[in-house]
Amino acid sequence: MSTFGTLFRVTTYGESHCASVGAIIDGCPPGLPLDSQDVQTQLSRRRPGQSNLTTPRDEKDLVHLQSGIEHGITLGTPIGLLVKNEDQRPRDYSETDLYPRPSHADWTYLEKYGVKASSGGGRSSARETIGRVAAGAIAEKYLKLTHGIEIVAFVSSVGKVKLPSTVSSPSQASSEDDDIVEDSLSPEFVNLLKTVTRAQVDAHLTRCPHPETAERMTKRIIRAKEAQDSIGGTVTCVIRGVPSGLGEPVFDKLEAKLGHAMLSIPATKGFEIGSGFRGTEVPGSKHNDPFVSKADGSLGTSTNWSGGIQGGISNGEDIYFRVGFKSPATISQAQETVQYDGTSGTLAARGRHDPCVVPRAVPIVEAMASLVIIDQLLIQNARKTASSLLPTITTLPPTMVKPASSA
Template sequence: MSTFGTLFRVTTYGESHCASVGAIIDGCPPGLVLDAKDIQVQLTRRRPGQSNLTTPRSEKDLVHLQSGLEHGVTLGTPIALLVKNEDQRPHDYSETDLYPRPSHADYTYLEKYGLKASSGGGRSSARETIGRVAAGAIAEHYLKKVYGVEIVAFVSSVGKIHLPDSLAPPSLTSLKEGEEEDEVVDALSPEFRKLLATITREEVDKYTTRCPHQETSDKMTSRIIRAKDKQDSIGGTVTCVIRNVPSGLGEPCFDKFEAKLAHAMLSIPATKAFEIGSGFRGTEVPGSKHNDMFVKADDGSLVTSTNWSGGVQGGITNGADIYFRIGFKSPATISQPQETAQYDGTPGTLAARGRHDPCVVPRAVPIVEGMAALVVMDLLLIQNSRKTAASLLPPVTTLPPTMVMPKTQ
């Protein structure tokens, strides 16, 4: 389906080479002061043609608000927005009339629907993500204004080039000679914890690769250029942190916070992997060392002394920073001749044309941020509706104290 969310519902529309792409957002609270520039900033970070590391397709990606606002204030009614496709080249994809492109959606869309878009991948194209980014920017605007939520994503690897271990998310390790099997170093190094707590979008955007480490960014640039020069592509990972998220968000059992987050992230084109908190590294660590122990905060509330859980326990946010990582495969569209088969099975050589990103991760950063905002916004509205409904009931005095949230001192 093309709709995401329960109370904050986003429906995206459009193909990569039609007249426009966009979204309808239903459930945005009324009274939110909103301007097109609040949305445009993220669309500009996502748009093509930003540097020599991205597709040369030239699009301004200017957002046009169609409904749901008056005098710069949301009405609570559906917000419609669109972005025009100005640099369309459907003729670049005529070879897909004969060939399903390897690892692309041409064949599977045809199998599912019995027909497909004639050019550019249609709805499977990353052009579709414009509506997500715009809707996510609206959600994030509310979250920032009301709760101080901060969402920052950055590139943590390109190909085999990774951030230094001290700055990187947890990774699987091999047992070294002489090392005890139960021995483990805290996956959250002091440097990585500081990065999660302090990184800003301004810092991320100082680097063309959106990797906030100069030496690593330079190596990533060279790797992406090398793929581009060979008419090839390369994948990578994006790490994201969400700060100041209220505790209590997530709907067990099937809409747990991390489940909704994984759903959102793996719906982004080219994604192949998702992990939250300690991720796969957590499988190597005994429970006695992996558990996040509770301590009393200055305000009397309970917090965890570590955060291997990534801010989510039992599928519900605990108030700590939420951090996760997404793996993006190498883009399927490349310009190298490829030995493959036509739709009728006839062997042949596909020499694809068109414009594509040699590596998607630098432009994927605002998409990840936008989808994260949609998850937080939707689950926040659900939790607030539950709390409001409960507050209308008379106080229950018959429950034992162990069943009720204790008051903080």
């Protein structure tokens, strides 16, 4: 369906070449100071035509707030917003009348609905993410004002060009011990997760905050573009300041909700949180995150292989994860394929496309992260409020009950 969230519910609408795209946000708390610029900042980071590394489609993506706000304050009623599609070129997609484009949703949408959009990717197009980014910007402002939560995403790889993130493992050739896996996060990468800002991310067109790697990424994207080809990559996201206790075991674990959100973004092919797949190679004795006492008397962990989530619930540490994006399916090279009737042929796709989507995916990842966190925060606050109305528990051992002063 087209709705995401439980208490903070976002419904997006629109296709890639219809009159407009947008969203309805239901459940935004009343009293939040909000104007169009709060939303526009993130939409402008997502919009096409930003540089020679992205699609040349010329869309300003100006947001129009339609409801739920008066005098710059949210009313608690549904917020409607829309963005007009201005640079439409449906004629660029006339070949899709005959051919299902390789690795696109043309065929699967037709199989599912019995009808499909005649141009572009329809609902599978990245234009659909405008509503997500706009809604995420609203959620993010609430999270920042109420809890100081910060969400920053950045490009961590393009093709085989990767941001340095780990301490090199000792050579396996010099040891027969398969348990020697020292591929821990480097101090530099840990510091990056703790300190990186969006200004640092946006300082380079690739949105990689490591200048040397960013230059190599640029060359790789340009090489794909000049070859009329495309290339994929990964986006890493860190969420700082998340309170402990968020997440709904068993089936709605916080990492499961984040995975759901990220894998709903067009072109995504992978999600890993914390140590991810590297955690399968590290013995438990090295992978465990020992508890320590923080300066404020609360508990924390000395390492963060868990990525800020344990048992499906946030533990108060930074949450970090990585999302994999495939190479864009639309390329200008001629491809041997078949028509809808099975007749063999050659498809030379037209249209405007990104040679690599990850630079523009950064604000989309941030938006989906904010939608997950605000929803889980509202759910947890509702539970805590309901619990606070009950008599104080005095019949259980102290180790089973959180002290009222720290609740």
